[in-house]
Amino acid sequence: MANSLTPYELLRLKSERMRGFGMLFMLVVMTGIGLYYMQYMPDTRADLGSTIIIMTVIFAVFEIAFMFVVENAMRRGKMPANALWYFEMVIESLIPVLSMAMIIDVMHNPFITLVSPAYALIIIIIAASSLRLSPCLTAVTGVFSALCYSVLVFWVLYVGKSEYQNPYSTTLYINMAIMLLVATAVMFFVTREMRRYVDVTILGVAMGKELELASQVQKNLLPSPMPGLSGYEISAFSTPATQTGGDYYDVVITQPNHAIVTLADVSGHGIGPALLMATCRAYIRGILNHEQNLASVMTQANHLLCDHVSSGRFVTLAALSLDAENHQAEYLSAGHAPTLLMRDATGEIESLPAQAMPMGITTPLTLDEAVRVDFKVGDILVMFSDGYYEWKNAAGEQFGIARLKSLIDKLRHESASKITAILQDAIREFAQAQPQKDDVTTLIVKRVE
Secondary structure, three states: OOOOOOHHHHHHHHHHHHHHHHHHHHHHHHHHHHHHHHHHOOOOOHHHHHHHHHHHHHHHHHHHHHHHHHHHHHHHOOOOOHHHHHHHHHHHHHHHHHHHHHHHHHHOOHHHHHOOOHHHHHHHHHHHHHHHOOHHHHHHHHHHHHHHHHHHHHHHHHHOOOOOOOOOOHHHHHHHHHHHHHHHHHHHHHHHHHHHHHHHHHHHHHHHHHHHHHHHHHHHHOOOOOOOEOOEEEEEEEEOOOOOOOEEEEEEEEEOOEEEEEEEEEOOOOHHHHHHHHHHHHHHHHHHOOOOOHHHHHHHHHHHHHHHOOOOOOEEEEEEEEEOOOOEEEEEEEOOOOEEEEOOOOOOEEEEOOOEOOEOOOOOOOOOOOEEEEOOOOOEEEEEOHHHHOOEOOOOOEOOHHHHHHHHHHOOOOOHHHHHHHHHHHHHHHHOOOOOOOOEEEEEEEEOO
8 A cells, every 4th residue: 555644644653663662661671670679679579579560561562552553554654543642642641650559559658659760750751752743742641641640649648548657748749740740841842843843854855855856857958968960069067056056058959050059047046046947948949949040039038038037037148059061150148158269270269258138137138249150170169157167266266267268278179078077077176175156067069070
């Protein structure tokens, strides 16, 4: 049968099982005390020892029976009825007081028994009730235990007959009953706080699983393997600052020997930007089904984003429309970090500027003229998000664009995939143990023939 327990119910059953094991351990200790009395004090404490053993056996049988109920509930995936929890609480609360009554019967001096270590068993049961993770059950356990103890005190003081003189004042017994109520109040608040922490933990685990799923979905949105384009190598990597991020890259082959290459950075990082990232990608891919003009694609995508993006959010986007047959391209950037173009013949590195404001702020999107790029063999175009060059080391120094340019110059004869791998290692080596505060994405287009 499928497990239909909620995370809280399952945790509550596991906690009850742990509480049961704790109570059994305590009973083992008490059994040892009973055996000690029978073995080493046969003349004075044998009856007490046998009474302790009898009560611990009864208590243990009851605890084991309820633990079987708990195990069965976990196996069946169905919580025991609430009435069963309260029945178990009533029996468990009665046992210490019944034990004291039996001890009185064999020890004859009832007054000492009322303040004997058996009283501590009541406190232990009240404290252990917090593991049920139910403030109501804890409160009822404590109040019922205090009531049972008070009834026993009343019976000893005013109903029962004893040949012994009471060495204690009535106030002492009243205070001991009050202490049980005080312990109940304390454990009630402890249990309530435990329940709150449990709820937060369960929510955190659930959120973690949801974020893990969202992270996997987001990774699946990135092109893998990268689409092939004759005469070119295209490689990329993206590492979010958290489980989900606001960066993405994409390569769409719109027609033979023609591709639209994009890299975008949504402001912020986390689940919100990740959702906006997926939305932006969907818009652009949808528009590309009927429109390949880069300026028109970005203008239409901006219009959709402005209609649906909340205030304060925006998207920077760099896009390249590449004709692999003529080795010509158009580059447009909406507020994105400068894209670097490495000329293999001269070793010169050009910075391609932005032509418009970020998307999602105002409409219409006003674009300057696109940058024309003629790719020669060995030329490399590097797109990256600002999280790459803004990552700081322990000294507070940013990786910087200058360091990135120097690295690209040294690697210009390597394959695109090797360049991206080295760039990824380089930023982590530079930052060392410093936390990643923003998403890091890099995409490389290299003409190889």
